[in-house]
Structure formats: C-alpha cells, structure tokens
Amino acid sequence: MTSxxxxxxxxxxxxxxxxxxxxxxxxxxxxxxxxxxxxxNAPGTTGADALKRALPKYIPSTSVTPDIPSVTxxxxxxxxxxxxxxxxxxxxxxxxxxxxxxxxxxxxxLWGAIPPSSGNTYYDAVNAALGSTMTMQPADGNTYVDTLxxxxxxxxxxxxxxxxxxxxxxxxxxxxxxxxxxxxPYLSGDNVAQYPNLANxxxxxxxxxxxxxxxxxxxxxxxxxxxxxYLFYRKDxxxxxxxxxxxxSADDxxxxxxQLTNANAGRWAFDDLWPFLLFPYGVVxxxxxxxxxxxxxxxxxxxIVEAMSFxxxxxxxxxxxxxxxxxxxxxxxxxxWSGKVAxxxxxxxxxxxxxxxxxTAANPAYSRQLVKVFSATGGTPQIQLGPGAGWxxxxxxxxxxxxxxxxxxxxxxxxxxxxSKEYLLVNFGAADVDHTMTGGNPVLTQQGSKDxxxxxxxxxxxxxxxxxxNGFTQxxxxxxxxxxxxxxxxxxPMFFAMNVTEPAQYASIGQQVEDTIKDVRSGRKSIDDYRxxxxxxxxxxxxxxxxxxxGVREKHGTGQ
Numbered sequence: 001m002t003s004x005x006x007x008x009x010x011x012x013x014x015x016x017x018x019x020x021x022x023x024x025x026x027x028x029x030x031x032x033x034x035x036x037x038x039x040x041n042a043p044g045t046t047g048a049d050a051l052k053r054a055l056p057k058y059i060p061s062t063s064v065t066p067d068i069p070s071v072t073x074x075x076x077x078x079x080x081x082x083x084x085x086x087x088x089x090x091x092x093x094x095x096x097x098x099x100x101x102x103x104x105x106x107x108x109x110l111w112g113a114i115p116p117s118s119g120n121t122y123y124d125a126v127n128a129a130l131g132s133t134m135t136m137q138p139a140d141g142n143t144y145v146d147t148l149x150x151x152x153x154x155x156x157x158x159x160x161x162x163x164x165x166x167x168x169x170x171x172x173x174x175x176x177x178x179x180x181x182x183x184x185p186y187l188s189g190d191n192v193a194q195y196p197n198l199a200n201x202x203x204x205x206x207x208x209x210x211x212x213x214x215x216x217x218x219x220x221x222x223x224x225x226x227x228x229x230y231l232f233y234r235k236d237x238x239x240x241x242x243x244x245x246x247x248x249s250a251d252d253x254x255x256x257x258x259q260l261t262n263a264n265a266g267r268w269a270f271d272d273l274w275p276f277l278l279f280p281y282g283v284v285x286x287x288x289x290x291x292x293x294x295x296x297x298x299x300x301x302x303x304i305v306e307a308m309s310f311x312x313x314x315x316x317x318x319x320x321x322x323x324x325x326x327x328x329x330x331x332x333x334x335x336x337w338s339g340k341v342a343x344x345x346x347x348x349x350x351x352x353x354x355x356x357x358x359x360t361a362a363n364p365a366y367s368r369q370l371v372k373v374f375s376a377t378g379g380t381p382q383i384q385l386g387p388g389a390g391w392x393x394x395x396x397x398x399x400x401x402x403x404x405x406x407x408x409x410x411x412x413x414x415x416x417x418x419x420s421k422e423y424l425l426v427n428f429g430a431a432d433v434d435h436t437m438t439g440g441n442p443v444l445t446q447q448g449s450k451d452x453x454x455x456x457x458x459x460x461x462x463x464x465x466x467x468x469x470n471g472f473t474q475x476x477x478x479x480x481x482x483x484x485x486x487x488x489x490x491x492x493p494m495f496f497a498m499n500v501t502e503p504a505q506y507a508s509i510g511q512q513v514e515d516t517i518k519d520v521r522s523g524r525k526s527i528d529d530y531r532x533x534x535x536x537x538x539x540x541x542x543x544x545x546x547x548x549x550x551g552v553r554e555k556h557g558t559g560q
Contacts, residue, residue, distance in 0.1 A: 044174025044501040047556040050213035054184050055206050056192035059199035063091040064419030066465065068480045070224075073487030076204070077385050078224040082466035082480040083418060084473055085440030090421045093197055098409035099132025100402075105158040107151075108393075108458035110138035115453045122451040125430035129422075130410050134160075136455045145170055152176055157396050160407060162220070162458040165208065165390040174501035177211045180394035181404055184215045195412035197422075201463060205388030208497040217392030218411055220457055223464040225487050226386035229276050229347040235367035237342040245369065250280070250310050250376035253343075257319035260342045270314055271332050271344035272324040274521060280376035281307040284384040285493035287549055295494075295546050295553070299513055299534045308530065310376065311521035325522050337362045343371075351479040353469025368475075370482045373489040385490040387497035393459045411460035418465040426456050441468050496559035500552055502545070509541045 046054070066081035073079075115122070117136065127133055137158070139147060145167035151157050152171060157179060163171065185191070187206075192199045201222050209217025231247075238245050243259050246252075260269035278284075281303040290296040298304055314320050321341050323331060335341045337359045350368060359366035373381045395407055416422030424442060428435035434448030444452055466476045466483075516533040519525035534542075 061200040071484040077487040077490035079483035097131030109141035109144035111141040122429040197415040219389035220391040222389040231371040236365040268321040271341040276345040353472040414460040
C-alpha cells in the first residue's frame, strides 16, 4: 500500500486521492474475496433494484454558497465546489448537541504523528460540542488494514470502525459485514431526512457502503468526481523550456520528453506514469464488453498493450528518471518538488496547498498542474470515474437501538458541510486555541498542529470541496478549472461500486501479469512476453473469472 506524503496532518483532498487512488485505480468496484464454494453467490453484490431501496435520498444543503460553483459533466460527474475563503459568518447546521452522554470506542487510520489522547484540546473541544465521549484511537495508516483481521477474529471490534475500500478483500467484507449494524431502516430513502447533513451526501456516495442489498457504511470524503488520478506537470519548468502543456496525443508527450530531458544536468522529463497512462489509451475499466458481447479483461485489450509500448518507448529514449525505472516510487514526490522530473502521475489530491508549500520550499516558482484529459491516439478523451466514496465507517452490531441513533446524530454533526460552524470545529478545533483565522481562512496554531489530526472525519464527513490551504488561492482556482474540464470526459467502469465479491482462488492469479507489465514498460521484456503471461493468467483462472463476472452481470447487472 502506498503511504501518504504528508508528514503530519492529512489534508481533505489527499485523503480521498492518495493511497485510496493508488489502491483503486482501474478497479471496477469494491472487491472482496469469498471461499472456493462461492463462485456464483458473490456475497456482497447488490443489484439495481435492491440498491435503490437501500440508498438514502439526496437532499442537498443550501446553507453555504461556494465561490466557484460545481460544474456537472458526463455520467453525472461534477466538479467539487470551491471556496477561496471561509465564510465570515459560518452557518450553524446542528441546533443542539447531538449526543446524550454516550461513550463510543473508535478506530481510524492516520498518516503521520499520532496526537496525544489525554490533554488534547482538539478532542476535548469536539467531544464537548458532541455531548458524547468519542474515544479516538487513530492507528498507523500504513499498516492499518493489516491490523484489522485480528480484531474481527477475536471479536474485539470497536463501537465505530473505519474500513477503507482497499481493505474489503482482506477482510472478506461481503460476509464479515454482518458484524455491523444494518443502517437501512435508519437511513434509506426519506429516513435520512432527520439527519440533514447526512442527507446532503449524494446518494451515489453511499453506494459502495451497500452490501447484500443493505446499507452498512457511512461515507467519508465523498465526491461526485472521485478520479483515481492523472498526469501532472511542473508549469514553471515547462515554461522555462518553452514546452507547451497542451498535450493532445502520445506524440505530443514524447516530444515534450525530448525537450525536457537533460541527463547530464540531472533532469529527466518523466517519473513513473503508470497506471494513469492507461486512461489516455482508453483503458478505464477492468472488465469491458467485447465485440461479441462477452466480457474482456483489461489485460486483453489493445489499449493496455499500446500504453505499455509507449511507456517502454519513453524508457528506451532515456526520458524517464532512472530511480523511477528501478521502481523507487517512494521518492517520486521529492523528485517532482526538486525539479529532477517535470512530468509525473498520481492522485489528484496533490493539487493542494500543502503540496504547494512543500514545492515552493524547494523552488519559489514551483507550480504543479494537471494535464488536461486527452486521448493518446486521437480518439475520445476519457478518465475513469471512481465510486462516490471509498472510505466507510461501520457501527458495531452490538450497539443498542438508542446507541445507534446517538451515533447517527453524531455522524450528522461530523458531516456538516464546509463553511459551517460544525465543520470549522471538527476540522480545525477550538477558535484561538487550535486555530486562528488568517487571510480569511483557518490556520492551525502551534497547539493545533500538535493536537488536531484527521480522525473524526473518518467516522463521517460531508462532500468534498476545494479550499485554500497555506494561502495558496491560485491552487484552488487551477484545480477547479481542471475538474470542470475533466468531468466532461468521465467514464463509469463496469460493475461500478457494486462491491462484487471475487472467489478467493483468483486473488493472486494476476500477479505474474502485473510483474510482466513492469518489465515491459521499463524495456526489460517484450510484448510477446506480456501476451504469454496473459495466456497463463487465462489458464490459471482468468477464463473462470470471466465466467464469474458474466454471472454477476446476468444476475445483478453492470452498475452503469
């Protein structure tokens, strides 16, 4: 699992598009594993009719008006609304304390230093406003999912647990979800109206929290344009080299590589562009209908072969940083910041004031930009649209009805929209203690930097917005403009957010193919080697997996 780049506190957008994006890029939905005898049952999967009955009704909030409104594009994708400053008079969206004195144990991931649990001004302020005691227990995000199976096996689950989407398979969540509260009677349809901030989360964001036709998960960091990631470039470096960022084909990208590379000076055009190089070649879904209607895996498409061939072409030309070719992805951020590479790839969460602060520390002219969505071959530009949310929290089924309702009232408080009083408290702590207002935006104090950590937000949080961090207003404007264009080209993959449960015996059959892909795109192996690996994959279970998904399509549809 890729670790988050932040050293201390995780930013809102990076949560959504950092490790989750790396784990979910090109995945068709939340996948879990089931036993060998479950080849046709696919526990976890939900068809369209059952999904409609389980989802909460979307009732958008009008309490706050963004500076840059959302733009709706293809397939219902929409850009995040953007705010250039926090409202001078924040709206109050919850009239009274939601809690009734309950005590809830929690477990959430955290990338960075774990804050103190006692004497924590942030925890104290939020718990006081909630009227309940939330025992916050953030754990190392890099190993977080690995620690969860033992809790399930021992029956020691906390009252409220965060499970990121990439943990679904390890936990066999299609079956294990029975250990959590079925929230369908509380939140489905009009039932959600008693929790206005939860109702403000679009219905599509709840979809991947539905298992076996029932709603279990409460979403965090939802967005109608949950793009896994794309290609980035250093605007300042391209301008200095006289290179246009207006990439419209693979040839344009190759030409930029030639102009930007100077190995003798320690500068290369590209870092590792995989897997996001697949999107320009039209590979936006794991499974696709072939000409005869039968399903075709992305391994079997011309697009992935063309993308690998182009990556190998860049490598052989000497335009890719040697460390990237060697698989050293851990220093990719630093290579980009320092200007050793001018074009890279990754989660869109990097369009963030924290990134810009880190980049300008190395170069005052630093400017990260996203390449506009393009087609490598001159076809229709496409970018994969991920599920509306990839982070879900679950309530322990041992909770009483009273505790469940108290927890949902707390979740409603935590999910308050950006611009509200509640959001300010949940994300920045107490005024003049944990944060102050600087330049129209909240900034953590020294105390806040020590105590405030992304924790409550993993239990519930409202829809994503673009916001100013560290005073970098232009970053927000640039990202909003890119999103407004990208949503025009968004494509939903097959089995979109359906929580399809793959039989466990297929979990590792693709590893040889993935290893071969690395060798082909670095120039160490040939396309013939790749085709041989795919042939082996088919014999080892790929063709059986195809039949499995054909069965899912026949029984449940494709989620489109």
